Amino acid sequence: MFPGGLKMGASGKPLIFFDVETNGLSGNSSVLSIAAIKAVFDGNGIDTIEGNFSRFYYRNPGERESREALAVNGLTDEVIRAKRGNAGYAEQFRYDDDFPIFCAGVNHYVAHNIAFDRKFVPFPLKHCFCTMRENTNIIKIKRYCGGFKYPRLSETAEYYGLAPETGKLHGSDYDTWLTREIFKKMIRIPRTKQRIYAFLGKR
Numbered sequence: 001m002f003p004g005g006l007k008m009g010a011s012g013k014p015l016i017f018f019d020v021e022t023n024g025l026s027g028n029s030s031v032l033s034i035a036a037i038k039a040v041f042d043g044n045g046i047d048t049i050e051g052n053f054s055r056f057y058y059r060n061p062g063e064r065e066s067r068e069a070l071a072v073n074g075l076t077d078e079v080i081r082a083k084r085g086n087a088g089y090a091e092q093f094r095y096d097d098d099f100p101i102f103c104a105g106v107n108h109y110v111a112h113n114i115a116f117d118r119k120f121v122p123f124p125l126k127h128c129f130c131t132m133r134e135n136t137n138i139i140k141i142k143r144y145c146g147g148f149k150y151p152r153l154s155e156t157a158e159y160y161g162l163a164p165e166t167g168k169l170h171g172s173d174y175d176t177w178l179t180r181e182i183f184k185k186m187i188r189i190p191r192t193k194q195r196i197y198a199f200l201g202k203r
Contacts, residue, residue, distance in 0.1 A: 012042035013200050014050065015108040017183065019175040020117045021073040023059050024066040027119040030059040031093035032075040033083070034120075035172035036102065037180055041200060046184060053102045054173050056083040057093040073170045094122070108200060112153045112179050129199045131156055131182050138192065153178060160185035 018036035022029045036053040039046045058080055059065070070076060090096040100123050107126040111117045114130040132150050139159045143149045157164040157178055162185070168174035186192035 012040040012048070013108065014038065014040055014106045015046070015110060015200070016103055016106050017110045017176050017180040018053075018117065018121075019111060019172045019179065020120050021069075021075055021170065021172050022120060023063060023069050023075075025069075025116075029066070029069070029120075030063055031057055031120050032059070032069075032073065032080060033057065033172040034093065034099065035176040036099070037176055038102065038106065039180065045187065046180070051102065053099060055087070055089060055093075055096065055098075056080045057096070058091050060092055060094065093120075108202070110179060110183055112156065112175065112182075113150070127199060127202045129183075129196070131179055131186075134186075134192070134195055135159070153182075156182055 016036050016038050018034065020031050021033045022031055024030075033056045034053070035055075037049060038051040038053075040048040040050060042048065056075070058077060065076070089098060093099075099121075103123075108129070109118070109125045109127065110129045110131065112130070113132045114125075114128045115133075118125050118128060132153070135151055135156050136148050139151045139155065140148050141151055141155060151159070153175060154164045154166070154169055160182055162178070162181055164178060165174070169178075183196070187196055
């Protein structure tokens with residue numbers, strides 16, 4: 001039994017941090033890259049890494065490039081080709097069965113704006129934690145029309161004393177790593193620690 005009544009298995013609670021970069025906002029848009037970190041929460045922290053997943057994919061045949069998406073993630077065909085190198089995995093994400101295998105047995109998932117990212121995962125995510133929504137009323141960045149806006153990943157990182165590297169943002173590997181660092185910071189703060197324990201306590 002850990003603080004807050006959170007029960008753990010002998011090896012802790014496994015969870016996955018992930019991020020996807022896509023060719024648009026629609027759930028039908030192609031996944032251009034995905035990265036994930038499989039970690040274990042042992043009651044004190046999540047420093048134990050069990051595995052990493054990082055891959056790049058071409059758009060689905062017949063799908064046009066989204067200028068808006070490329071302006072954010074820069075994943076042109078040329079960039080993807082260079083990132084893939086001599087990769088032996090599928091050219092399109094929808095034909096790659098390795099990510100579900102990587103996630104097998106894990107019920108807890110963390111992402112920044114997970115409502116968006118989960119649309120592209122080919123299986124249901126049982127329990128989700130969104131570092132964007134969970135921090136909206138904590139960071140309190142005012143909108144012009146009133147209320148608080150959803151904080152960007154960089155804004156959330158800065159709030160927790162991290163220094164995000166602008167040139168690396170919107171890269172799946174970096175965004176996944178940064179999300180994990182934010183989550184680690186949140187565990188150490190009483191106000192957010194309870195939210196995380198409530199999330200991890202779900203079976």
